[in-house]
Amino acid sequence: MRCGRVFLKQKAVFVTGARTPFAKSFGSLMTVDNVRLGTAAVGGLLRKSNLDPKEVNHVIWGNVVLQLDAHNCAREIVIELNLPKNITAHFTSMACATGLNAMAQAVMMIESGHADVVIAGGSDSMSNARLVAPATLSYGLARLTMGKKKGLAALPAFFKEAGYNPLSWLPRPLALEERSTGRTMGWHGDLIGELNNISRADQEALAIASHKNASEAVMKGYMEEEVVPVTVTRNGETVEFVKDEYIQSDIEKMKAKLPTLKPAFRRPNGTITPATSSGLTDGGSAMLLMSEEKAKQLGYPTDISVKSWHFSAIDPYPQLLLAPVLGWGPTLKRAGLTAEDIDLFEIHEAFAAQVLATIKCLQSPEFFERYTGSRDVVLREKFDFSKLNVNGGAMALGHPFAATGGRLVTSLANELRRSGKRHGLISICAAGGLGGIAILEHTPETN
Numbered sequence: 001m002r003c004g005r006v007f008l009k010q011k012a013v014f015v016t017g018a019r020t021p022f023a024k025s026f027g028s029l030m031t032v033d034n035v036r037l038g039t040a041a042v043g044g045l046l047r048k049s050n051l052d053p054k055e056v057n058h059v060i061w062g063n064v065v066l067q068l069d070a071h072n073c074a075r076e077i078v079i080e081l082n083l084p085k086n087i088t089a090h091f092t093s094m095a096c097a098t099g100l101n102a103m104a105q106a107v108m109m110i111e112s113g114h115a116d117v118v119i120a121g122g123s124d125s126m127s128n129a130r131l132v133a134p135a136t137l138s139y140g141l142a143r144l145t146m147g148k149k150k151g152l153a154a155l156p157a158f159f160k161e162a163g164y165n166p167l168s169w170l171p172r173p174l175a176l177e178e179r180s181t182g183r184t185m186g187w188h189g190d191l192i193g194e195l196n197n198i199s200r201a202d203q204e205a206l207a208i209a210s211h212k213n214a215s216e217a218v219m220k221g222y223m224e225e226e227v228v229p230v231t232v233t234r235n236g237e238t239v240e241f242v243k244d245e246y247i248q249s250d251i252e253k254m255k256a257k258l259p260t261l262k263p264a265f266r267r268p269n270g271t272i273t274p275a276t277s278s279g280l281t282d283g284g285s286a287m288l289l290m291s292e293e294k295a296k297q298l299g300y301p302t303d304i305s306v307k308s309w310h311f312s313a314i315d316p317y318p319q320l321l322l323a324p325v326l327g328w329g330p331t332l333k334r335a336g337l338t339a340e341d342i343d344l345f346e347i348h349e350a351f352a353a354q355v356l357a358t359i360k361c362l363q364s365p366e367f368f369e370r371y372t373g374s375r376d377v378v379l380r381e382k383f384d385f386s387k388l389n390v391n392g393g394a395m396a397l398g399h400p401f402a403a404t405g406g407r408l409v410t411s412l413a414n415e416l417r418r419s420g421k422r423h424g425l426i427s428i429c430a431a432g433g434l435g436g437i438a439i440l441e442h443t444p445e446t447n
Helices: 032-048 073-080 098-111 135-146 149-160 183-196 198-219 251-260 292-298 320-335 350-360 367-373 401-419
Strands: 012-019 058-062 088-092 117-125 230-234 237-241 280-292 305-315 344-347 423-430 436-440
Touching: 012 292, 012 305, 012 401, 032 073, 032 117, 032 135, 032 230, 032 280, 032 401, 058 073, 058 098, 058 230, 058 280, 073 088, 088 098, 098 280, 098 305, 098 401, 117 401, 183 350, 198 251, 198 292, 198 350, 251 367, 280 292, 305 320, 305 367, 305 401, 320 350, 320 367, 320 423, 320 436, 344 350, 344 401, 350 423, 401 423, 401 436
Parallel strands: 058 088, 058 117, 344 423
Antiparallel strands: 012 280, 117 280, 230 237, 305 436, 423 436
């Protein structure tokens, strides 16, 4: 680990990644919290890579659904895995772009010479989201347990602070609404579909493609390259959970069911349904990044590098989920590429409507004029959907918020290696009107 010295920029490479299976919230991983999801992903990554933990300089880990007894989840993972205690670690959070942001921070640490080996990633358990008690109840309980008066004598002070109506003591569930707009992400996704004339039929076609691609990836064994098992207890029996829970393999059955589904967010005329949304999910993903020099020294591949990345923002209303559109141009320019140079695209499937609106707005002079003052578009040719999410996306696999970035990076890197293709682009929308973009470059190694 380097401390406060200036070094020449060194190249950062992505070595490998690992993730837990993605489970439906309150499903197979219901009893596994953020830290345990993180230890499963990081522990699996270390086993998969056969890396000596003593080589790790730093861990960067993120959550979106915070775990109150683990304020720095990254450090808790280091401790629970009994890794060397001199490994530093820090927490990060950027809504659904958390995992991608963790990767970008790892690259910056390596390029600046502050680390040679960094593990980055994120985990989220919607099943273990903490309920929020009203402040009046918390204060009342504090008076009851820590005040000068104890027992029955303390009750008057408790009721004075907490109130006399027990219904007012009920905890509030995790808020899924945007603080700035008071609307859910799904509501905004539906509005974006309407504003950009995205039909329900087109959304359903994209959802079918996502499940079809994911099912085929499972059959080809591609998921086994990235998924590591999680040990869980069911009915007193210890078992290993190894498979993603959302993937629909019976595509014909799915097609038959789609027309029967009701709008999920804007009723009665909304176009987004549960099938064209990513489901609430539990899971974790981890990435191993090194300096090129260190990777060569340890005998690891150096063929995948992070060519460029960019984080963007947009006014949350009305186009909340389209901030990535504003990030593609700067990311491509920094990499010296155009959209037509990209061989594979991984666009996060929060909703089918948001994916299709992103692609449409990348070709819209009106959109760019409104938000940038220029009518220059990013996509100058018709988008090739055969390059999109070729092994499935979040509609099929699920979306544990902080883990999605790591899944996308690992999936894209693996596919670039399998296919021998050169460039892949990742695009993630995030709450608060944020977006994250990254380009990976595959340069096959020569002996």
